[in-house]
Amino acid sequence: MNIINFTPLSAxxxxxxxxxxxxxxxxxxxxxxxxxxxxxxxxxxxxxxxxNLLFLLGLIIGPxxxxxxxxxxxxxxTNSLSLIIIGGLFVGVGTKIANGCTSGHGVCGIxxxxxxxxxxxxxxxxxGVVTVLIFGVK
Amino acid sequence: xxxxxSLISGIIFGLGLTISGMVNPQKVxxxxxxxxxWDPSLSFVxxxxxxxxxxxxxxxxxxxxxxxAQSFIIPSKEDIDKNLILGSSIFGIGWGLVxxxxxxxxxxxxxxxxxxxxxxxFMFVGFYLGNFFLIKK
Numbered sequence: 001m002n003i004i005n006f007t008p009l010s011a012x013x014x015x016x017x018x019x020x021x022x023x024x025x026x027x028x029x030x031x032x033x034x035x036x037x038x039x040x041x042x043x044x045x046x047x048x049x050x051x052n053l054l055f056l057l058g059l060i061i062g063p064x065x066x067x068x069x070x071x072x073x074x075x076x077x078t079n080s081l082s083l084i085i086i087g088g089l090f091v092g093v094g095t096k097i098a099n100g101c102t103s104g105h106g107v108c109g110i111x112x113x114x115x116x117x118x119x120x121x122x123x124x125x126x127x128g129v130v131t132v133l134i135f136g137v138k
Numbered sequence: 139x140x141x142x143x144s145l146i147s148g149i150i151f152g153l154g155l156t157i158s159g160m161v162n163p164q165k166v167x168x169x170x171x172x173x174x175x176w177d178p179s180l181s182f183v184x185x186x187x188x189x190x191x192x193x194x195x196x197x198x199x200x201x202x203x204x205x206x207a208q209s210f211i212i213p214s215k216e217d218i219d220k221n222l223i224l225g226s227s228i229f230g231i232g233w234g235l236v237x238x239x240x241x242x243x244x245x246x247x248x249x250x251x252x253x254x255x256x257x258x259x260f261m262f263v264g265f266y267l268g269n270f271f272l273i274k275k
Contacts, residue, residue: 004175005168007159011179014158015186021151022191028143030204031211033151035241040265051144056244058148063156063248065149073156075246076164077253083235088243088257090232092264095240097271098225099213102239103151105226106184111192112212119218124230125170131234132170 022107025055034104035059036095078138094124139206152245158183161245163237170234225268 025033029051042052067073078084095101098120100109105124109117159165160183168177203209233239238246238257246254 001173002175003178005165005177005179007177007179008182011158011182012186014154014156014160015183015188016190017154017157018151018183019154019187019190021147021149021154022187023194024143024150025147026191026195026204026210027198027201028147028205028207029140030207030209032213033147035151035239035244036265039240039244039262040269043262043265044269048140051140054141054144055148055151058145058150059152059155059241059245060247061145061149062152062154063161063245066153066156067248073161073249074159074164075162075249075251077238077246077251077257078163078236079253081253081256084253084257085260087232087236087238088260089264089267090228090235091239091243091257092232092261092266093268093271094225094227094229094232094264096225096265096268097221098229099222101229101241102184102233103241107187107191110184111188111195114213114216116213116215116218116222120222120226123223123226124233127227127230128170128234129172131231132167133173135235137164137167137171137174 018103018107019111022103022111032104032108034100034108036092036101037099037104040092040096080138083138098124143206151241154183154187155242155245158186160239160242161249163242166233166237166239166242170237221272 022033105117105120169180
């Protein structure tokens with residue numbers, strides 16, 4: 001194992017901001033900011049629909065603000081269409097069945113010391129690591 | 139008022155995803171590539187977010203209600219069931235194939251890239267299918 005591309009400072013600062021966004025949503029709206037739930041509720045449930053859509057809009061505005069302030073954003077996605085389709089389906093189906101993703105379980109759940117979320121986070125990091133081990137970084 | 143706080147929370151969350159590099163699938167895959175060339179950054183993202191939210195949430199837990207809503211909505215389930223492990227495992231495979239989880243995928247809509255839109259579209263199809271699976275059970 002070699003350690004490459006390690007950016008601890010920007011990762012930590014970004015993480016603190018994510019935590020602050022989650023906190024604001026909690027203290028003002030009384031809800032946990034799990035993105036998979038907010039996104040799936042926005043199409044499957046009518047309650048809080050506008051709030052959910054505005055939160056998702058905010059997620060899109062975030063990087064736009066960042067680039068308008070003169071910063072470069074790097075984002076490299078695989079060019080395999082089949083991987084993109086299968087990946088999207090798996091992420092959608094999996095987070096719906098597990099009722100949470102990296103934010104809902106990984107951030108909100110672990111912050112609350114939820115045993116369920118700790119188990120979920122271990123599971124998705126484990127299968128994620130095994131998947132990359134098998135398929136490599138494409 | 140919940141509309142304004144939703145939008146602002148989302149913007150700050152999206153800024154965090156951008157600054158941390160999580161909107162770059164290549165970086166996320168680097169985090170999962172533990173056995174080859176490992177980029178540990180993502181662990182700092184999670185630690186940073188938990189470091190802020192965990193103590194603040196425990197402090198405000200004693201508060202009777204949120205500022206703009208009637209009550210706090212917290213999941214009541216505590217048991218580890220089959221759906222939790224099955225769903226998380228499926229999610230992890232998709233995450234490892236592409237390097238997107240739901241938050242960064244939605245933020246990446248900003249980049250005007252057709253491949254991102256295809257991913258997000260199929261993620262929403264996945265929500266429907268997952269919901270169908272849960273209802274049928």
